[in-house]
Amino acid sequence: MKRQTGKSIVTSAFLLMLVTFSSAVFSLTVSVDRTRISETDPLRLNIKVNEALTGQLEFDFLTKDFEILRVAGPNQNTKMSIINGQSSREVSTSWDLVLRAKRLGTVTIPRIQINGSISEAIVIDVVPQTAEMKSKANELVFLETSVDTSEAYVQGQIIYTIKLHYVDIITGEIPAEPKIENAIIETIESEKRYDTYVNNRRYFVFEKRFAIFPQRSGVLEIPRVTFTGSKVGRGFFSNREPVMAFSETHSVTVKPKPKEFTAPHWLPAKSVKITEAWSSESKQLTVGEPINRNITITVDGQAATLLPAIDDIEIQGAKSYKDPEVQNQTITDSGIVATSKTTVGIVPTQPGKLLLPALELAWWNTTTNKMEIASLPAQAFSVEASRQPQAVARNIEPSQPNQTLVAESATLRQPVAEGPNYWQLLAGVLAAAWVITLMLLFKAQRRPTQTAVEDTPTQLTSETALFNKLQEACKKNQAADARNLLFLWGKARLPSIDSTRDLAAHYASDELLQEIVLLEQSLYSPSQQTDWHGKSLGDITQALGSIRAEKSSPHALLSTMNP
Numbered sequence: 389m390k391r392q393t394g395k396s397i398v399t400s401a402f403l404l405m406l407v408t409f410s411s412a413v414f415s416l417t418v419s420v421d422r423t424r425i426s427e428t429d430p431l432r433l434n435i436k437v438n439e440a441l442t443g444q445l446e447f448d449f450l451t452k453d454f455e456i457l458r459v460a461g462p463n464q465n466t467k468m469s470i471i472n473g474q475s476s477r478e479v480s481t482s483w484d485l486v487l488r489a490k491r492l493g494t495v496t497i498p499r500i501q502i503n504g505s506i507s508e509a510i511v512i513d514v515v516p517q518t519a520e521m522k523s524k525a526n527e528l529v530f531l532e533t534s535v536d537t538s539e540a541y542v543q544g545q546i547i548y549t550i551k552l553h554y555v556d557i558i559t560g561e562i563p564a565e566p567k568i569e570n571a572i573i574e575t576i577e578s579e580k581r582y583d584t585y586v587n588n589r590r591y592f593v594f595e596k597r598f599a600i601f602p603q604r605s606g607v608l609e610i611p612r613v614t615f616t617g618s619k620v621g622r623g624f625f626s627n628r629e630p631v632m633a634f635s636e637t638h639s640v641t642v643k644p645k646p647k648e649f650t651a652p653h654w655l656p657a658k659s660v661k662i663t664e665a666w667s668s669e670s671k672q673l674t675v676g677e678p679i680n681r682n683i684t685i686t687v688d689g690q691a692a693t694l695l696p697a698i699d700d701i702e703i704q705g706a707k708s709y710k711d712p713e714v715q716n717q718t719i720t721d722s723g724i725v726a727t728s729k730t731t732v733g734i735v736p737t738q739p740g741k742l743l744l745p746a747l748e749l750a751w752w753n754t755t756t757n758k759m760e761i762a763s764l765p766a767q768a769f770s771v772e773a774s775r776q777p778q779a780v781a782r783n784i785e786p787s788q789p790n791q792t793l794v795a796e797s798a799t800l801r802q803p804v805a806e807g808p809n810y811w812q813l814l815a816g817v818l819a820a821a822w823v824i825t826l827m828l829l830f831k832a833q834r835r836p837t838q839t840a841v842e843d844t845p846t847q848l849t850s851e852t853a854l855f856n857k858l859q860e861a862c863k864k865n866q867a868a869d870a871r872n873l874l875f876l877w878g879k880a881r882l883p884s885i886d887s888t889r890d891l892a893a894h895y896a897s898d899e900l901l902q903e904i905v906l907l908e909q910s911l912y913s914p915s916q917q918t919d920w921h922g923k924s925l926g927d928i929t930q931a932l933g934s935i936r937a938e939k940s941s942p943h944a945l946l947s948t949m950n951p
Contacts, residue, residue, distance in 0.1 A: 414439055416505035420497070423510065426517040427492055430457065430616060430632040436482040437502055440464055445483060445502075453495035454487040457616040457632075486616055486630065489514040526633075527589070529554040531563070531615055533635040540608075541643050544656040544754055545689040545723050546600040547576070550613055550635070553584075553591040558631065560617020562594060567611070570604040574691055576719050599724050601691055605644035612637045649759050651750030653696035658689035658722070660751040660762040667908060673736050675774040677872060678887070680908075681732045683747070683764070689754065692717040692726035701745060705771065706736045709886030733887045742769040851880045855933055862922030862929075867910050870922055874904075874929070895935070900928050 414437070421432040431454070435445070447456060461483030468477045489495050489512065497510040529552070536547040550563055565573055577597035584593055602608045612635045619629040645654050667680035687695060692715040701708060711731040718725050736742055747764040854877040861869040871888070878891035885891050892901040903925045910920035 414503055414505055416500065416502050416507050418497070418500055418507040418510065420510055420512070424513045424515065425489065426515055426521050427489060428517050428522075428632060428634060429488075430630045431487040431489065431512065432630060433485040433487055433497065434482060435461075435485075435500065436480055437505070438478065438480050439503070440479045441481040441502075447485065449498055449500075450485075450487065453490055454497075455490055455614075456485060457488055457614065458486040460484040488614070488616075488632065488634075492516060526553075527555070528619055528629075529558055529615065529617070529631050529633045531613055531633040531635040533610075533613060533638065535610065535638050535640060537640065539641045539643060540602065541656040541752065541754060542605045542645060543601050543603065543654065543690075543694055544642075545658075545691075546602070546608070546640055547723050548598045548600055548610060548638070550596045550598075552594040552615055552633070553586065554594075555589070555591055557620040558617050559620055560615055560631075563596070563613040563615055565596075565598055566600075566613065568600065568608065570602065571608065572601040572603065572691060572693070574599045574601070574717075574724060576723065599691070601694065602640075602642045605642045608640040608642050610638040610640070646752065646757075646759075649750070649752050651759070653750070655687070655690065655694075655696060655749070655751040656754050657687045657751055658753070658755055659687070660749065660760070661686045662747065662749060662762045662764050664764055667911070671769050673742060673769050673771045675736050675739055675771060677774070678733050678735045678875060680887075681734060683730045683732060685728045685730075685749065685762075687726045687728075687751075688720075689723055690726050691724060692728065695726055695728045696749070697728075698730050698732075698747070701732075701747070703734065703742065703744060705738045705740065705742050706734050708735070709733045711887060711889055731887075731889070736769075736771040739771050739773045742771050743767075744769065851877065854880055855929070858929060859926055862926030865920060865922050867907055867920040867922075870925060871907055871911060874907075874925070877929070895932055897928065897932070899924075900932070903928060 417434075417436045419434050419436075425431055433450075441462060444462065447459065450456060462481045463483070465480050465482070466477060467480075468475065470476075492514050495512050495514055497512065499509050500507045532551040532553065534549050536549075540546050548566065552562065565575065575596075576599050577595060580595040580597075582593050582595070584591055600608070600610075614632070614634040616630075616632050619631050663684045663686070665682045665684075667682075673679060683698060685695060685698075695713075695715065697713060698710070700710070709732070711733075714729045716727050716729075718727075734744075744767040746766040749762045751760055751762060752758075753760050854873060858870060858873040858877050861873055874891070875888050878885050878888060882891065882894055885894060888904050889901065892898075892904060907920060907925065
């Protein structure tokens with residue numbers, strides 16, 4: 389019992405030692421690693437207080453003479469010690485900053501005040517970098533930046549390259565893309581690593597490339613890039629040596645659009661090409677049967693977002709519609725090559741000759757400083773009358789009330805021979821129809837009121853008839869009929885669409901779009917030997933047919949903005 393009591397006394401005394409600390413007066417220490425630096429040397433500033441502080445300090449007072457490259461903190465450190473039975477604990481909070489002087493001469497780190505404690509100001513001498521100092525700094529790391537031209541046109545391409553050369557193991561933030569007002573910046577090369585030799589010394593290189601498209605004439609200033617990092621030693625406990633490198637600034641003269649360029653869409657580039665591909669190579673067209681014209685604009689030295697849209701072309705004797713442009717860009721050694729692909733659907737509306745005017749796109753050659761024209765020649769087609777029944781051909785046009793019903797009923801009428809009983813038979817048929825109509829009206833009045841708006845008889849008859857014909861064409865694997873009927877059924881269901889792809893886009897159906905592509909490939913492939921099976925298309929349209937048709941407003945294409 390006594391031993392247990394003694395043990396408790398010793399334990400209590402030890403715990404008391406742990407919680408008994410010597411009190412200390414609040415103190416603030418501000419120090420730098422050196423007071424004489426060159427214009428490129430990093431300056432390390434340490435701020436330390438002997439209390440546990442969690443709030444973040446504001447360092448705006450340093451930005452007058454210094455650029456703040458990095459801030460680490462607040463970092464807390466606790467140190468405990470026992471001397472002659474007396475325990476003490478030291479708690480401190482510190483901030484570590486890496487600075488770069490903005491100018492030569494004398495700069496000052498002003499006095500800092502925290503919790504009533506004020507530090508002394510520190511004077512720093514900033515001297516020009518000598519050739520020896522620069523050579524020594526470049527032994528570890530240096531930056532090299534370049535532009536491919538000193539002059540460019542507004543919205544023209546400027547290639548800007550950043551190369552970070554380093555040896556051994558270097559840590560730090562890789563410079564990001566430059567911040568430039570009134571310019572569009574596209575990344576060409578986000579990361580390229582290789583090694584090279586400079587002055588018989590091997591360097592590792594980290595390269596980035598950007599395409600800059602200025603949006604305003606004048607002088608484009610590209611600010612210098614700064615790299616701040618540390619050289620990591622080989623040993624586990626080795627100290628890290630701070631390193632810094634920065635590039636030169638660049639100025640590019642941006643020229644306005646020349647007066648000689650008279651076209652509405654300004655397009656500076658190295659080269660521009662326009663090509664086309666048709667869904668059918670035949671020059672023989674048919675009334676009511678659409679044909680697709682795929683136009684591709686390829687521009688070397690321009691961003692895809694800056695390419696102009698193809699203007700609408702009025703065609704005598706035909707209707708045309710455009711799908712939204714599909715833009716893309718690829719990267720080459722000389723910069724960006726942008727493409728814009730547009731599908732134009734053409735539906736002949738009358739037989740005869742169909743003349744398609746030439747398509748021209750003016751652009752400015754930045755190599756020769758001349759205006760040039762990229763074009764597609766005019767073309768002529770022969771259009772024959774529709775081979776399909778009149779009802780189907782008429783459905784190309786937006787249907788008028790009862791038009792489709794009347795047309796389809798007309799195809800079912802058979803010539804009735806005159807005879808002695810003709811009028812009696814006709815009167816009997818009309819009487820029977822009148823009785824049936826009265827019965828249907830009486831039955832409709834007894835039905836509960838429907839809240840949803842029902843489809844009109846014209847829509848039901850037209851859509852249902854076309855849908856059944858589409859399903860029949862799919863079952864018989866009749867590709868040409870299935871393509872035409874798919875368009876006609878979609879048009880009857882959604883009057884706002886102008887192509888089968890619009891139908892797929894309306895329902896956001898990737899499966900339908902894929903079947904449309906396979907269908908067109910089977911119809912328009914050069915070999916004309918591709919087999920097509922309509923089961924998948926029939927199943928997809930069966931599922932879409934169960935979805936209630938809705939009225940949709942025509943979609944408008946947004947034109948590309950150009951100065």
